[in-house]
Amino acid sequence: MVNIERLQQLSGIIGNSSAIQQVIEMITQVAEVDISVLITGESGTGKEMVAKALHKFSKRSNEPMVTVNCGAIPSGLIESELFGHKKGAYTGAAEDRQGYFKFAHKGTIFLDEIGETPLETQVKLLRVLESGEFMRVGDSKMMYSDVRVITATNSDLETEARKGNFRQDLYYRLKTVTINVPALRQRIEDLSLLVERFALQFTRSNDIPYRGFMPEATRLMKQYDWPGNVRELKNFVESILVLEKGQRITVDMIARQLRPVKIPVNPNLPILVDRSPEQAEREILLRQVFLMRQDIQDMKEIIGGKTVLNPIDEIQYLPHAATEIQPVPDSMNGENFPMIRGEAIGDMTLEALEKEAIMRTLQHFNNNRRAAARSLGMSERTLYRKIDQYGLERKIKGRS
Ligand SMILES: Nc1ncnc2c1ncn2[C@@H]1O[C@H](COP(=O)(O)OP(=O)(O)O)[C@@H](O)[C@H]1O
Numbered sequence: 001m002v003n004i005e006r007l008q009q010l011s012g013i014i015g016n017s018s019a020i021q022q023v024i025e026m027i028t029q030v031a032e033v034d035i036s037v038l039i040t041g042e043s044g045t046g047k048e049m050v051a052k053a054l055h056k057f058s059k060r061s062n063e064p065m066v067t068v069n070c071g072a073i074p075s076g077l078i079e080s081e082l083f084g085h086k087k088g089a090y091t092g093a094a095e096d097r098q099g100y101f102k103f104a105h106k107g108t109i110f111l112d113e114i115g116e117t118p119l120e121t122q123v124k125l126l127r128v129l130e131s132g133e134f135m136r137v138g139d140s141k142m143m144y145s146d147v148r149v150i151t152a153t154n155s156d157l158e159t160e161a162r163k164g165n166f167r168q169d170l171y172y173r174l175k176t177v178t179i180n181v182p183a184l185r186q187r188i189e190d191l192s193l194l195v196e197r198f199a200l201q202f203t204r205s206n207d208i209p210y211r212g213f214m215p216e217a218t219r220l221m222k223q224y225d226w227p228g229n230v231r232e233l234k235n236f237v238e239s240i241l242v243l244e245k246g247q248r249i250t251v252d253m254i255a256r257q258l259r260p261v262k263i264p265v266n267p268n269l270p271i272l273v274d275r276s277p278e279q280a281e282r283e284i285l286l287r288q289v290f291l292m293r294q295d296i297q298d299m300k301e302i303i304g305g306k307t308v309l310n311p312i313d314e315i316q317y318l319p320h321a322a323t324e325i326q327p328v329p330d331s332m333n334g335e336n337f338p339m340i341r342g343e344a345i346g347d348m349t350l351e352a353l354e355k356e357a358i359m360r361t362l363q364h365f366n367n368n369r370r371a372a373a374r375s376l377g378m379s380e381r382t383l384y385r386k387i388d389q390y391g392l393e394r395k396i397k398g399r400s
């Protein structure tokens with residue numbers, strides 16, 4: 001059996017999370033065995049990389065791997081593409097044509113988006129899977145291909161099979177060995193490593209100087225939910241490096257480009273109509289975070305832990321500080337608190353959030369302290385004290 005580290009190195013699959021390590025371990029276990037494998041996972045999670053790794057570490061690695069995107073081939077053509085056709089099979093079939101199963105003989109065929117194949121074709125696929133036998137379109141002669149079949153899908157085949165959109169028998173046949181590639185948000189701890197690698201690759205091959213990402217920038221990226229997974233992350237890293245050519249990537253640059261995680265808007269909060277949607281969303285987020293601050297403070301006091309505070313040197317979008325990490329009560333990770341993702345907790349001090357919230361609220365109310373205090377739910381006296389404490393006087397004046 002191939003060694004896990006070696007496989008990871010040679011396949012280029014990045015990640016230290018236990019989720020991705022499990023995927024890699026699975027690959028080492030099944031790569032060399034001549035069985036079909038179903039790879040599931042959202043789009044952009046790396047299913048094709050897994051398929052390539054399976055082939056690369058199989059006994060068939062010296063033969064080709066033929067990749068077929070079943071979702072991209074019109075249903076009227078798919079059988080001819082997969083199995084080939086005989087001259088005269090239909091109008092326009094001027095020549096005999098070999099299909100992908102023939103090309104892949106002795107090698108591997110990777111059927112991507114298998115859920116998209118028409119039901120009629122699925123019968124034929126089941127047959128090839130079971131016996132290697134197939135017939136070209138318009139031919140009555142049985143052909144044979146010695147091929148290992150790897151399939152992938154981002155749809156829930158079980159549900160599709162139950163609804164009758166996918167053949168049950170084929171589904172059971174395919175799912176025997178399933179590798180599920182988790183979404184990036186489920187292994188967000190891998191983000192830094194991925195960002196670093198993508199950034200290095202991209203800047204090197206495009207002769208762009210690379211000065212790295214600030215830790216706060218990476219932290220903010222970890223709070224986004226990456227619906228397009230690693231593919232989206234890679235594109236994002238590349239585009240930001242182009243936009244900010246040669247500069248060290250700061251949290252502000254990220255905040256400008258990245259739409260934050262969708263936030264359920266609290267109906268009690270004022271909607272900021274004079275703001276762009278992004279600004280409004282950000283302000284709402286900050287207000288909510290700020291409102292939560294009090295609860296967190298209370299909880300901390302209940303837990304009885306002490307917090308080591310960090311001096312704050314700069315106002316940031318989502319500030320960080322290496323505070324002593326308090327155990328987070330379970331209730332805070334759940335649906336009741338969708339505002340802060342689990343990973344973010346421990347990365348921000350209440351002080352930094354408070355400072356930011358006060359500063360922005362003051363700006364919002366054109367420095368009207370009474371209005372700001374009311375909006376923040378604190379007495380004016382407290383607000384004055386905080387303004388002093390955080391040196392906001394200077395900052396606000398300096399800006400206006
Ligand atoms: N773990 C990973 N390490 C490095 N690159 C990855 C990883 N996962 C995905 N990628 C990259 O992300 C992009 C999408 O991967 P791909 O295998 O095509 O995803 P899928 O087939 O699931 O849509 C590719 O550029 C791929 O190289």
Ligand SMILES: [Mg+2]
Nearest residue numbers: 044047048112
């Ligand atoms: Mg793909």
